[in-house]
Amino acid sequence: MIKITELEKVYRTEEVETVALNKLSIEVKEGEFVAVMGPSGCGKSTLLNILGLLDDPDAGSFMFNGIEVAKFNERKRADLRKHNIGFVFQSFNLIDELTVFENVELPLIYTGMKAPDRKKRVEEVLDKVQIMHRRNHYPQQLSGGQQQRVAVARAVVNKPKLILADEPTGNLDSHNGNEVMELLTELNEQGTTIVMVTHSEHDSRYSHRIIRMLDGQSVTENILI
Amino acid sequence: MLTNEAQDKKFSENKGYYADAASVDMFGLHLIKGNPHTALDAPDKIILSESTAKKYFGNEDALGKTLVNRSGEHVQPFEVTGVYKDFPGNSHLIMNYLVSYSTLGKELLSGGDSSNQSETAWGWYDFYVYVQLKPGVDFHQLESKLPAFTNKYINTEEWRKTNNVRDELHLIPLSDIHLYSNYNQEAEVNGNGQAVSFLFLIAIFIICIAWINYINLATARSVERAKEVGVRKVLGALRSNLIRQFLMESLVLNIISLLLSLIIFFLLLHPFDGFTGRDNYTGFALTANYWLIFFALFAGGTLLSGLYPAFVLSGFKPVVVLKGAFKNTSSGLLLRKSLIVIQFVTSVVLIAGTIIVYQQVNYMRNQSVGANINQTLVLKGPQTLADSLYQSVYQPFKTAVLQQSSVKNIAASTSVMGDEIYWTNGSKRPGADQSAVTLYNLGVDYDFIPSYDIKMAAGRNFSPQFGTDKKAVILNENAAKLLGFKDAASAVNQKLLRGGSDTVNIVGVTANFHQLGLQKTIDPMIIVPRPNSASYYSIKIEPGKEQQTIASLKQTWNRYFPKDPFDYFFLDESFGQQYKADILFGKVFGVFAFLAILIACFGLLGLSAYNVLQRTKEIGIRKVLGASAQSILVLLSRDFLKLIFISLFLAIPVGWYIMTSWLQDYAYRINIGWWVFALAGTVAFLVAIVTISIQVLKATVMNPVKSLRTE
Numbered sequence: 001m002i003k004i005t006e007l008e009k010v011y012r013t014e015e016v017e018t019v020a021l022n023k024l025s026i027e028v029k030e031g032e033f034v035a036v037m038g039p040s041g042c043g044k045s046t047l048l049n050i051l052g053l054l055d056d057p058d059a060g061s062f063m064f065n066g067i068e069v070a071k072f073n074e075r076k077r078a079d080l081r082k083h084n085i086g087f088v089f090q091s092f093n094l095i096d097e098l099t100v101f102e103n104v105e106l107p108l109i110y111t112g113m114k115a116p117d118r119k120k121r122v123e124e125v126l127d128k129v130q131i132m133h134r135r136n137h138y139p140q141q142l143s144g145g146q147q148q149r150v151a152v153a154r155a156v157v158n159k160p161k162l163i164l165a166d167e168p169t170g171n172l173d174s175h176n177g178n179e180v181m182e183l184l185t186e187l188n189e190q191g192t193t194i195v196m197v198t199h200s201e202h203d204s205r206y207s208h209r210i211i212r213m214l215d216g217q218s219v220t221e222n223i224l225i
Numbered sequence: 226m227l228t229n230e231a232q233d234k235k236f237s238e239n240k241g242y243y244a245d246a247a248s249v250d251m252f253g254l255h256l257i258k259g260n261p262h263t264a265l266d267a268p269d270k271i272i273l274s275e276s277t278a279k280k281y282f283g284n285e286d287a288l289g290k291t292l293v294n295r296s297g298e299h300v301q302p303f304e305v306t307g308v309y310k311d312f313p314g315n316s317h318l319i320m321n322y323l324v325s326y327s328t329l330g331k332e333l334l335s336g337g338d339s340s341n342q343s344e345t346a347w348g349w350y351d352f353y354v355y356v357q358l359k360p361g362v363d364f365h366q367l368e369s370k371l372p373a374f375t376n377k378y379i380n381t382e383e384w385r386k387t388n389n390v391r392d393e394l395h396l397i398p399l400s401d402i403h404l405y406s407n408y409n410q411e412a413e414v415n416g417n418g419q420a421v422s423f424l425f426l427i428a429i430f431i432i433c434i435a436w437i438n439y440i441n442l443a444t445a446r447s448v449e450r451a452k453e454v455g456v457r458k459v460l461g462a463l464r465s466n467l468i469r470q471f472l473m474e475s476l477v478l479n480i481i482s483l484l485l486s487l488i489i490f491f492l493l494l495h496p497f498d499g500f501t502g503r504d505n506y507t508g509f510a511l512t513a514n515y516w517l518i519f520f521a522l523f524a525g526g527t528l529l530s531g532l533y534p535a536f537v538l539s540g541f542k543p544v545v546v547l548k549g550a551f552k553n554t555s556s557g558l559l560l561r562k563s564l565i566v567i568q569f570v571t572s573v574v575l576i577a578g579t580i581i582v583y584q585q586v587n588y589m590r591n592q593s594v595g596a597n598i599n600q601t602l603v604l605k606g607p608q609t610l611a612d613s614l615y616q617s618v619y620q621p622f623k624t625a626v627l628q629q630s631s632v633k634n635i636a637a638s639t640s641v642m643g644d645e646i647y648w649t650n651g652s653k654r655p656g657a658d659q660s661a662v663t664l665y666n667l668g669v670d671y672d673f674i675p676s677y678d679i680k681m682a683a684g685r686n687f688s689p690q691f692g693t694d695k696k697a698v699i700l701n702e703n704a705a706k707l708l709g710f711k712d713a714a715s716a717v718n719q720k721l722l723r724g725g726s727d728t729v730n731i732v733g734v735t736a737n738f739h740q741l742g743l744q745k746t747i748d749p750m751i752i753v754p755r756p757n758s759a760s761y762y763s764i765k766i767e768p769g770k771e772q773q774t775i776a777s778l779k780q781t782w783n784r785y786f787p788k789d790p791f792d793y794f795f796l797d798e799s800f801g802q803q804y805k806a807d808i809l810f811g812k813v814f815g816v817f818a819f820l821a822i823l824i825a826c827f828g829l830l831g832l833s834a835y836n837v838l839q840r841t842k843e844i845g846i847r848k849v850l851g852a853s854a855q856s857i858l859v860l861l862s863r864d865f866l867k868l869i870f871i872s873l874f875l876a877i878p879v880g881w882y883i884m885t886s887w888l889q890d891y892a893y894r895i896n897i898g899w900w901v902f903a904l905a906g907t908v909a910f911l912v913a914i915v916t917i918s919i920q921v922l923k924a925t926v927m928n929p930v931k932s933l934r935t936e
């Protein structure tokens with residue numbers, strides 16, 4: 001599903017150049033659950049942003065479902081993104097001004113789904129993450145675990161083929177963290193490909209394969225199943 | 226007209242007065258030369274302003290020299306007994322020279338009038354009487370005694386019978402004359418007090434907009450500063466400390482802007498004089514009152530604009546703030562929204578006002594006067610010719626003028642369009658059971674009406690062929706109506722009792738024409754035959770040949786009227802002068818409108834920038850979820866544009882009301898079209914959109930990864 005070869009990303013500020021990804025090559029198959037690990041600053045988030053078409057690489061190739069997307073323009077990337085990819089962030093990134101329901105509904109609005117269909121779909125997903133009873137609450141009124149479940153719901157609401165999660169349990173206690181991990185596993189079992197960045201060995205055990213990174217390069221891969 | 230005969234320097238003058246000896250002291254005339262106590266104490270003495278003295282005598286000492294006033298055959302020499310410093314340009318009374326008042330009595334006596342009228346007559350309206358009150362006296366008190374006085378001395382039984390009027394005396398404070406006096410025969414064209422209040426109001430509006438901006442931006446930033454407040458409070462700051470801190474901040478800002486504004490003020494003083502077409506008004510001192518108001522405004526503004534944000538900011542509870550759950554309150558949001566609305570209502574009203582003022586001025590300038598005043602050169606008639614000789618000089622002059630190919634015709638009259646008519650009397654229809662009505666007299670020769678293309682609504686023009694035309698008059702339509710004639714035609718060949726005793730025959734009625742600008746109603750006029758009128762000669766000339774015609778006219782003039790100055794003006798220009806004040810008002814109004822919308826836009830820019838900043842994260846999330854650039858644009862501008870729409874709708878009634886009342890001053894005025902507000906609204910709307918877009922576009926194209934990183 002994803003095949004990147006010799007991918008490079010360099011951040012330039014006035015004083016310094018930071019090589020965030022250094023000729024990185026990775027492949028992720030459809031239906032896989034991959035964990036990305038490595039020390040802070042090694043380029044995990046950068047990788048995820050590029051995989052999620054939020055950022056473009058400086059060099060290298062990025063094949064998404066057999067199409068070269070490294071040179072896609074903003075518009076094409078946005079289009080590909082909203083139909084195929086869902087995001088879960090460490091800091092949830094819910095919109096404070098919108099209710100739980102409205103937050104989850106947002107991706108469907110942007111893909112142009114009709115209101116009645118949206119309602120049905122959102123309720124289904126909220127039910128699945130067991131947050132239906134809080135549908136009219138605002139994010140600030142929920143616990144961290146609940147907020148992350150809403151974020152997961154939002155990520156899967158338009159049935160993406162790929163979910164990218166950047167330390168989804170980083171802000172959660174172990175109980176809430178496990179809940180989120182089980183949710184992701186369940187989604188993966190239903191066919192969704194997942195790439196997850198994590199610092200937790202515990203969480204990485206939910207995945208099929210661990211990619212370990214150092215200084216913008218992949219160093220080892222552990223196959224768990 | 227005065228002449229320095231020794232050097233043959235002659236000028237026609239109209240800014241000189243007879244003045245009694247006390248006026249030197251009362252007006253504080255500063256005599257550079259001469260003795261202030263004796264300068265005007267006897268007949269035939271004249272004192273000159275510095276510039277007048279220079280005009281007649283150049284650099285010579287004028288003191289003791291002679292100036293001659295000629296009127297008909299009458300020659301009157303004056304001895305120059307003083308020279309005084311010119312009055313400042315902003316004086317309500319321009320006096321180029323003063324002749325001792327006793328001269329007038331002497332003149333009347335030598336003219337055969339032994340009744341000492343200059344000291345006793347009540348019926349002469351041509352005098353300005355200045356009364357200097359003792360300090361602390363309320364002039365209303367004196368004024369309240371005047372009716373009894375007038376009834377005793379003026380409004381006698383006999384007076385009322387012969388004149389059909391009742392006289393009243395009124396006082397007006399000298400400082401009110403320029404802006405608020407509105408009598409006939411004002412010494413100078415007065416300012417318009419209403420326009421001044423109007424501009425003052427606009428200035429207040431503008432400064433309010435600026436204060437509003439400050440309050441708006443300060444409270445908008447409160448989210449940002451909430452953390453600071455929280456930390457300070459945790460560290461032990463009291464609320465009063467914080468209020469003081471925020472007030473100080475606003476004071477510093479205000480002082481900086483005060484200094485900037487003073488610098489800009491002095492830099493702009495000269496250009497502004499140029500802009501308003503005044504020469505050098507910078508000399509006058511600003512009064513203590515002015516500075517008092519200025520600093521009161523400054524202090525008030527600082528306090529008002531600083532206080533609200535200070536209270537809001539200092540009131541934050543540290544626990545709430547530091548937990549990070551702090552949001553702008555909805556009441557603060559509502560306040561900010563209403564303040565934006567007020568700003569834009571003001572801006573739209575000012576833009577619409579500018580358009581309306583311009584429209585009105587254009588309307589007045591382009592509307593037909595009802596007489597053809599184009600291509601008309603007006604000469605001021607000779608003053609030195611005896612009545613008995615007049616026709617024998619004028620007729621050959623006229624023939625000579627008409628011989629020039631560029632001259633179409635020439636007509637003589639007592640006044641021309643644009644001239645306020647002071648020659649009035651009461652007239653009524655004989656036998657009619659009505660009181661006399663006041664008609665405004667215009668004396669003309671036979672050529673005046675055809676030369677000006679004035680239309681006859683009925684009847685005919687005067688004609689030398691009718692021997693009876695000495696007793697003929699022509700009315701304008703308004704006069705005919707006022708006298709109760711059913712229509713113009715039915716007035717023709719009717720008799721009229723003019724001035725109480727003179728029975729005249731109405732031979733024609735002209736269509737109404739504008740003697741004065743379109744601000745004024747058309748007065749009822751009575752046109753009387755005066756072939757000897759020598760106030761003005763109106764000469765119609767071919768277009769494009771103005772300069773050569775003037776040159777040759779001057780030659781002709783000097784041949785026939787060697788003792789009189791050749792003094793001319795173009796009628797369309799002098800008529801247009803009546804609109805000068807309105808044009809100026811329009812200009813200043815426009816500048817203010819521009820300032821207002823500029824400042825309002827600064828505010829909008831700040832607020833939208835702040836809004837975008839606050840929503841950066843939200844925008845990022847939305848973009849990650851697939852929002853298009855357009856949808857972000859709409860999201861960020863929608864709230865502002867809604868407010869601006871509301872402003873537009875509020876601006877219509879407000880602007881309509883204000884401008885309608887402004888237009889009331891104009892007898893002939895435009896109707897305010899709905900499109901004016903549509904246009905003003907569109908302008909404000911577009912400017913607002915551009916302002917908002919600057920910020921919003923930045924946010925729209927921002928890489929979402931960055932905005933999420935800022936978390």
Ligand SMILES: Nc1ncnc2c1ncn2[C@@H]1O[C@H](COP(=O)(O)OP(=O)(O)OP(=O)(O)O)[C@@H](O)[C@H]1O
Pocket residue numbers: 011012013018019020039040041042043044045046047
């Ligand atoms: N916008 C940016 N500008 C400059 N340098 C950047 C930028 N974003 C990331 N970097 C640098 O690129 C490198 C990789 O950053 P990245 O965020 O991918 O690390 P990470 O592996 O996700 O770290 P962490 O585990 O702490 O989240 C770091 O050295 C970082 O400082």
Ligand SMILES: [Mg+2]
Pocket residue numbers: 044045046166
């Ligand atoms: Mg990271």
